[in-house]
Amino acid sequence: xxxxxxxxxxxxxxxxxxxxxxxxxxxxxxxxxxxxxxxxxxxxxxxxxxxxxxxxxxxxxxxxxxxxxxxxxxxxxxxxxxxxxxxxxxxxxxxxxxxxxxxxxxxxxxxxxxxxxxxxxxxxxxxxxxxxxxxxxxxxxxxxxxxxxxxxxxxxxxxxxxxxxxxxxxxxxxxxxxxxxxxxxxxxxxxxxxxxxxxxxxxxxxxxxxxxxxxxxxxxxxxxxxxxxxxxxxxxxxxxxxxxxxxxxxxxxxxxxxxxxxxxxxxxxxxxxxxxxxxxxxxxxxxxxxxxxxx
Amino acid sequence: xxxxxxxxxxxxxxxxxxxxxxxxxxxxxxxxxxxxxxxxxxxxxxxxxxxxxxxxxxxxxxxxxxxxxxxxxxxxxxxxxxxxxxxxxxxxxxxxxxxxxxxxxxxxxxxxxxxxxxxxxxxxxxxxxxxxxxxxxxxxxxxxxxxxxxxxxxxxxxxxxxxxxxxxxxxxxxxxxxxxxxxxxxxxxxxxxxxxxxxxxxxxxxxxxxxxxxxxxxxxxxxxxxxxxxxxxxxxxxxxxxxxxxxxxxxxxxxxxxxxxxxxxxxxxxxxxxxxxxxxxxxxxxxxxxxxxxxxxxxxxxxxxxxxxxxxxxxxxxxxxxxxxxxxxxxxxxxxxxxxxxxxxxxxxxxxxxxxxxxxxxxxxxxxxxxxxxxxxxxxxxxxxxxxxxxxxxxxxxxxxxxxxxxxxxxxxxxxxxxxxxxxxxxxxxxxxxxxxxxxxxxxxxxxxxxxxxxxxxxxxxxxxxxxxxxxxxxxxxxxxxxxxxxxxxxxxxxxxxxxxxxxxxxxxxxxxxxxxxxxxxxxxxxxxxxxxxxxxxxxxxxxxxxxxxxxxxxxxxxxxxxxxxxxxxxxxxxxxxxxxxxxxxxxxxxxxxxxxxxxxxxxxxxxxxxxxxxxxxxxxxxxxxxxxxxxxxxxxxxxxxxxxxxxxxx
Numbered sequence: 033x034x035x036x037x038x039x040x041x042x043x044x045x046x047x048x049x050x051x052x053x054x055x056x057x058x059x060x061x062x063x064x065x066x067x068x069x070x071x072x073x074x075x076x077x078x079x080x081x082x083x084x085x086x087x088x089x090x091x092x093x094x095x096x097x098x099x100x101x102x103x104x105x106x107x108x109x110x111x112x113x114x115x116x117x118x119x120x121x122x123x124x125x126x127x128x129x130x131x132x133x134x135x136x137x138x139x140x141x142x143x144x145x146x147x148x149x150x151x152x153x154x155x156x157x158x159x160x161x162x163x164x165x166x167x168x169x170x171x172x173x174x175x176x177x178x179x180x181x182x183x184x185x186x187x188x189x190x191x192x193x194x195x196x197x198x199x200x201x202x203x204x205x206x207x208x209x210x211x212x213x214x215x216x217x218x219x220x221x222x223x224x225x226x227x228x229x230x231x232x233x234x235x236x237x238x239x240x241x242x243x244x245x246x247x248x249x250x251x252x253x254x255x256x257x258x259x260x261x262x263x264x265x266x267x268x269x270x271x272x273x274x275x276x277x278x279x280x281x282x283x284x285x286x287x288x289x290x291x292x293x294x295x296x297x298x299x300x301x302x303x304x305x306x307x308x309x310x311x312x313x314x315x316x317x318x319x320x321x322x323x324x325x326x327x
Numbered sequence: 328x329x330x331x332x333x334x335x336x337x338x339x340x341x342x343x344x345x346x347x348x349x350x351x352x353x354x355x356x357x358x359x360x361x362x363x364x365x366x367x368x369x370x371x372x373x374x375x376x377x378x379x380x381x382x383x384x385x386x387x388x389x390x391x392x393x394x395x396x397x398x399x400x401x402x403x404x405x406x407x408x409x410x411x412x413x414x415x416x417x418x419x420x421x422x423x424x425x426x427x428x429x430x431x432x433x434x435x436x437x438x439x440x441x442x443x444x445x446x447x448x449x450x451x452x453x454x455x456x457x458x459x460x461x462x463x464x465x466x467x468x469x470x471x472x473x474x475x476x477x478x479x480x481x482x483x484x485x486x487x488x489x490x491x492x493x494x495x496x497x498x499x500x501x502x503x504x505x506x507x508x509x510x511x512x513x514x515x516x517x518x519x520x521x522x523x524x525x526x527x528x529x530x531x532x533x534x535x536x537x538x539x540x541x542x543x544x545x546x547x548x549x550x551x552x553x554x555x556x557x558x559x560x561x562x563x564x565x566x567x568x569x570x571x572x573x574x575x576x577x578x579x580x581x582x583x584x585x586x587x588x589x590x591x592x593x594x595x596x597x598x599x600x601x602x603x604x605x606x607x608x609x610x611x612x613x614x615x616x617x618x619x620x621x622x623x624x625x626x627x628x629x630x631x632x633x634x635x636x637x638x639x640x641x642x643x644x645x646x647x648x649x650x651x652x653x654x655x656x657x658x659x660x661x662x663x664x665x666x667x668x669x670x671x672x673x674x675x676x677x678x679x680x681x682x683x684x685x686x687x688x689x690x691x692x693x694x695x696x697x698x699x700x701x702x703x704x705x706x707x708x709x710x711x712x713x714x715x716x717x718x719x720x721x722x723x724x725x726x727x728x729x730x731x732x733x734x735x736x737x738x739x740x741x742x743x744x745x746x747x748x749x750x751x752x753x754x755x756x757x758x759x760x761x762x763x764x765x766x767x768x769x770x771x772x773x774x775x776x777x778x779x780x781x782x783x784x785x786x787x788x789x790x791x792x793x794x795x796x797x798x799x800x801x802x803x804x805x806x807x808x809x810x811x812x813x814x815x816x817x818x819x820x821x822x823x824x825x826x827x828x829x830x831x832x833x834x835x836x837x838x839x840x841x842x843x844x845x846x847x848x849x850x851x852x853x854x855x856x857x858x859x860x861x862x863x864x865x866x867x868x869x870x871x872x873x874x875x876x877x878x879x880x881x882x883x884x885x886x887x888x889x890x891x892x893x894x895x896x897x898x899x900x901x902x903x904x905x906x907x908x909x910x911x912x913x914x915x916x917x918x919x920x921x922x923x924x925x926x927x928x929x930x931x932x933x934x935x936x937x938x939x940x941x942x943x944x945x946x947x948x949x950x951x952x953x954x955x956x957x958x959x960x961x962x963x964x965x966x967x968x969x970x971x972x973x974x975x976x977x978x
Contacts, residue, residue: 189726190725190726196671197671198671198672198791199671218791218793218794218795218800221791222791
């Protein structure tokens with residue numbers, strides 16, 4: 033079985049276990065394995081651009097130095113880890129004096145030999161969306177889902193080169209292969225507020241709320257993400273309204289791996305989808321009377 | 328033994344700050360092969376030149392080395408003074424101790440050491456220089472001008488009025504260029520076509536100007552003063568001399584084509600006049616969109632034309648090749664606009680009410696798609712809230728254009744002002760980075776627009792434009808108040824940047840003229856020779872060289888014309904004699920012949936030896952390096968000289 037070296041990251045071991053489990057389940061269903069790397073540690077969560085304190089960059093360099101013992105490619109799921117590790121790798125390739133200092137400090141040289149990729153890239157470039165479409169057993173016909181990318185997958189574009197930062201399409205392309213009806217909405221590339229939710233949620237909540245509102249008003253009945261922090265922000269911005277019975281309907285947020293798993297015919301338990309979420313996915317389908325198969 | 332003199336220039340402090348001039352003079356004057364050495368603060372100044380002149384006479388020098396700036400800067404100056412002092416000017420050599428030493432090194436000791444090497448290398452070379460006489464070649468006293476915009480028009484008229492023949496080559500069906508598409512011009516608000524139209528007519532009527540429309544330069548051979556040019560002209564299905572622009576042909580034409588003059592905001596027929604004031608005043612048949620010429624599918628236009636008795640159409644026309652001989656070429660190929668669909672954040676191409684400023688310009692024009700009214704392309708309503716985004720895709724080295732197009736601050740102010748004039752109840756917002764209004768009356772114009780017309784200028788960039796409920800949501804930031812701004816606009820206008828015209832690259836390789844990093848034609852020197860390409864005999868005018876506005880373009884066009892006239896003013900022209908020469912040992916193997924980039928080498932059938940056309944040779948030395956029997960040599964850069972110079976370097 034094809035195997036890819038995999039970096040889970042802290043969040044996937046704590047609040048985003050469902051992302052980790054569903055991705056692994058999807059991988060197995062598609063005939064490959066995500067093999068967890070040895071001795072991984074925290075990536076630092078944010079890439080520091082500070083030039084006079086290299087300490088913050090020691091961690092991600094150490095991860096990549098360890099990863100290169102096992103493979104020349106490292107797969108990530110969390111958009112934050114992806115952003116940090118990919119950009120750390122790019123900086124290491126520059127062979128700057130700063131990199132030399134980091135390498136000396138780490139006693140473990142890293143010079144940019146690991147190709148850091150996102151799970152979505154494995155699906156697109158290694159497995160192929162055509163193969164995925166063929167593997168779909170239970171198409172999610174007419175599920176009106178808004179893809180939300182967040183910033184970390186796409187920006188800064190010059191370094192990430194993942195997708196067009198203003199008009200990304202990789203998630204929609206995948207969702208269409210699963211039978212879903214992707215909804216285009218203006219705020220799908222807005223910022224969710226990121227870490228502001230930790231210290232000043234009064235600033236981040238309106239940002240997330242704008243995204244949810246925009247998706248809902250364009251017809252989305254479900255949101256899908258590839259970033260645990262985006263998911264947290266999008267969900268928490270809806271909590272006050274969810275408590276109020278008369279408020280707008282709650283727009284549930286799931287990981288794209290969970291939708292992929294469902295389409296591949298995996299059971300909700302394997303994907304860590306609960307009853308409520310399954311109910312929401314069912315309700316997100318375009319009612320048959322509206323022409324369920326029009327897609 | 329030559330009597331060699333050395334002159335070292337301080338160049339103010341440019342050289343003297345890093346290189347120890349005294350040391351150079353002292354040590355060099357001790358050399359046995361140096362008769363005299365001196366220094367001066369500014370050798371290029373009148374007293375500096377006098378020092379050279381007097382010293383040559385006084386010390387009976389017969390060769391000199393000038394240690395100063397790059398030969399690109401002042402070689403001609405010093406060679407001239409050598410000649411005037413009685414030396415052969417090829418016995419003057421330049422040792423570049425500024426660009427190659429003082430400017431690029433910080434350590435005075437090492438820079439001085441290097442300057443010593445550069446100087447002794449030049450001394451070794453000059454000792455072996457031969458006195459040469461310039462090669463004289465005749466000049467074809469005609470000028471080719473490529474591009475019929477305002478730059479090409481102005482240059483054509485200036486050259487033609489001076490009494491010389493001009494060939495004006497225009498790619499499209501009419502001259503006029505971008506300026507013909509503009510409604511008004513800043514800062515005086517002259518109607519563009521009203522000031523351009525008479526010049527276009529003057530070109531058409533001028534006895535010294537031959538206008539070739541639908542034409543492109545295909546091949547250029549030869550050299551300064553003697554270019555041989557092939558111009559390909561697309562088939563002229565309409566006889567320009569006979570056509571009276573009655574338009575009956577277009578009335579019966581069944582093919583509708585988006586009108587490029589209005590950027591697709593209107594339609595035209597496959598036989599059409601590019602615009603009302605087009606010159607030559609004749610219709611153009613667009614063969615690409617015609618229902619068919621080979622075999623003929625429709626032919627309604629010709630029938631209508633023949634019925635009227637004008638009979639100016641010939642549907643069996645073929646492309647023509649004009650072979651021209653000219654002495655100078657002026658490149659006035661102008662600009663295009665950056666493709667706004669690449670700026671995905673602004674929604675151009677997906678939201679119909681996001682337009683570029685040139686499209687907005689057409690809408691302002693009295694002859695434009697809306698006859699001068701401002702309307703939304705999506706629903707035809709008059710917009711109330713309008714947002715102008717300056718620097719769209721400009722000054723963004725990572726993602727779009729790195730440079731500033733220079734004219735956008737001005738025309739955006741004019742656009743916003745004209746919007747307020749036409750829609751008094753409307754509100755105009757302008758997002759800008761900073762206002763660049765350098766030019767006579769420009770700053771005053773922008774201030775007047777802002778103050779008298781109540782325009783809202785917001786300093787900051789727009790992050791995103793999207794459509795929601797029939798409005799364009801513009802999200803940006805006002806960096807002065809430090810607040811994020813959202814404007815629900817009806818129309819968004821993008822000031823996209825200027826890029827070189829399509830085909831500039833191909834033309835540059837045809838002309839052997841160089842382009843800069845952004846694809847504009849390079850000038851020979853950014854300050855001192857801005858009108859000339861580094862390739863001799865090719866002059867530059869207008870936005871093909873760099874973004875610029877109309878006054879600057881016109882000034883450059885007249886300047887380029889003056890440069891060309893300078894060349895044409897004499898029936899002959901001197902060329903550098905430092906060319907390749909074939910030695911007797913040549914075996915006629917012919918290896919060098921295809922390598923010559925200037926086609927200066929041929930094989931003489933009688934002697935079976937290579938032959939150099941001295942008029943064509945540029946002295947590049949490619950042939951010399953290729954010769955397996957060392958039978959080629961460059962005058963005043965012989966193998967012996969090169970070895971002597973290398974010895975001076977490694978000694």
